[in-house]
Amino acid sequence: MNRTILVCLGGALALLAVAAAAEPPASTPVGDIGAGGACESIGQVVGLKAGRDGFLTVREGPGTGYAPVDRLDSERRVRLCRSEGRWVSVMYPPPGSGMRCEPDSADIRRYRGPCNFGWVHWNWIRIVAG
Numbered sequence: 001m002n003r004t005i006l007v008c009l010g011g012a013l014a015l016l017a018v019a020a021a022a023e024p025p026a027s028t029p030v031g032d033i034g035a036g037g038a039c040e041s042i043g044q045v046v047g048l049k050a051g052r053d054g055f056l057t058v059r060e061g062p063g064t065g066y067a068p069v070d071r072l073d074s075e076r077r078v079r080l081c082r083s084e085g086r087w088v089s090v091m092y093p094p095p096g097s098g099m100r101c102e103p104d105s106a107d108i109r110r111y112r113g114p115c116n117f118g119w120v121h122w123n124w125i126r127i128v129a130g
Contacts, residue, residue, distance in 0.1 A: 039079040039091055039103045041130030048074045048124065058118035062087030069118045080127065081108050081117075088125060091117040 045056050058070035062084040072078070078090040079101055089108045093099045093115050101115035108117040 039081040039101070041080040042128050043078050043080045043088070043090065043125040044128045045072050045074050045076045045078070045124055046126045056120055056124045058090065058116070058120055060118060062089070062119045066119065070116055072120070077128070079103065080125070083122070086122050087119050088122055089117065089119050091115050
């Protein structure tokens with residue numbers, strides 16, 4: 001009986017750990033976690049369904065109530081700046097420009113440089129560096 005309880009308790013704790021790891025932090029500068037600078041983590045657009053829209057919508061703010069500002073194709077790499085719930089702010093160069101985006105803050109609302117920026121849903125982003 002005691003062994004069964006311990007096994008069940010251990011399984012429940014393992015599931016909680018997996019669930020916690022799957023959730024992005026709420027309202028946290030992504031690039032500031034462990035990396036020490038603004039927007040240093042790199043993400044990649046993943047999981048888009050073939051035959052559907054085929055793109056990830058970039059929005060003005062963290063939610064579907066904000067206007068779309070751009071679209072990202074699958075496999076596109078972006079800088080990850082700030083997480084708010086299930087949304088993350090991203091920064092990326094215009095296609096084919098070859099420029100590097102060098103933000104000085106994780107708050108992309110203050111960014112006024114040449115790179116594109118906005119918010120995307122975490123469901124379609126995989127962290128690949130940082």
